[in-house]
Amino acid sequence: MEKLKKHERFNNANNKHTFHFLNEFGSFNDVLKKVVEKEDIELILIGSEGGKEDKKLIQGSNAVNTMEKVRNCPVFEIPDKVIIKNPNEIVFPTSFKTHYKEKELATLIEISKITNAPIRILYIQKDKEFSKKQSENKALLNQILGATSFSHHVLYSSDIQEGVRCFFQSRESEMIAFINKKHNFFGSIFSNPMVKELGNNPNIPVLALHDLRN
Template identity: 45%
Template sequence: MYKRILVPTDFSKNALNAVRYALDLYAKLNCEFYFLNVFKLENYTTDALIIPEPGSQEFEIAKAKSEENFVKLLDMLALHHDNPKHIYHTIPTFTFLSAAIKKTISNKDINLVVMGTKGASGAKEVIFGSNTVKTMEIVSECPVLAIPADIRFSPPKEIVFPTDFKSGFKRKELNYLIEIAKMHGSTIRILHVSKKQILKPEQEENKILLDNILDEVAHSFHSLTEKNIADSITTFVESRDSDMIAFINQRHFFFEKIFTKPLIKEIGYDATVPILALH
């Protein structure tokens, strides 16, 4: 059975880097990759009263340019990433990125979304503050993997999994984390950051549950007594030279704390490892 992976791209260097990372991460699995490009029309803005229609000159020129870039991308992949386990599809479209991603996930039964953390402009405000975080917010059907700019793939030997143990865990929501760990022989480091070291009884129960779910992969538990969650995670990852951060996207706790604007800069702009948002 093929895993279906969606990779939005604007054909920038950073988007290409995300493509390469995804191909290498899942090199051992049968996968169908769907490359999605939301093309732009030079003279069209969201304030325009008339939306360009398919068949109009401006629309067809923009679509043709998108398709031309897809040809170049596939030629490059054929040259450098010729993997018989992988099948490639291209989707050029004119709409909002979030809508295009949601539609493709639904229509193609996508299992995972992989995105670069910078757009073609490279501007800081569109790294984690815009498209990537928005995708993590709106996509609840599957995990989202964000790849920092310029990072080169190496098998993830250590994956940091921050949690507060306040919510229960389900094996299904951790499947992708376990799958990646199995594929690459990764060790999962569960990190608890809190002002207090002592866990409440329900937290202890959830910790035991997580221990049982992860019994088939190498894992260990760690704790830090700190006020700033983002700083603690960053310090932990950097001190251990970890390869990835994975977390369960629970908006009421971790997501809001990590991806509020002050913390985006700390973990997003200066990210040195991929971040996997699980659901």
């Protein structure tokens, strides 16, 4: 701990930041949850080493586990290979099956405004037509994101995971955001393998938001 403190004092002269060190017994995510609650933390920023050959190590990484299990605060994961800069755009995949809340999307909106990064709302179309409820939720999302720059995109694909991957890779998008559903993780858009793939992509930061009703 003392070595870490000396390292931070030596390498961080930015007076806009302060550093606090915590040495507490317990699992990584349990301690995080307690600190978030106690200190009223608004965003968890966590680094990761994506692209490892050891898949078991990847799937057990703190970054991915934190996105999956810490739900009382947004989690922003930044791979170590990413150069810190304003993203060119933020991809926001959605099924339009959730009743969006402004508070849930507040971090996404703030990042978009601060960085001037437009939000690209991505819907993967399979065979079914939009339901009335989806249309209503889409209108609600438009209203909530009204103060940001955003656009809608529809990609026709029978494979949702592949569709999302193709979209952000073809556009060279530099950030992805999603809503983490507690009882239906990623809704019908993503499955756990996709979560782990996104969370361990060595080239793109991932912002995990949370359904505050759960």
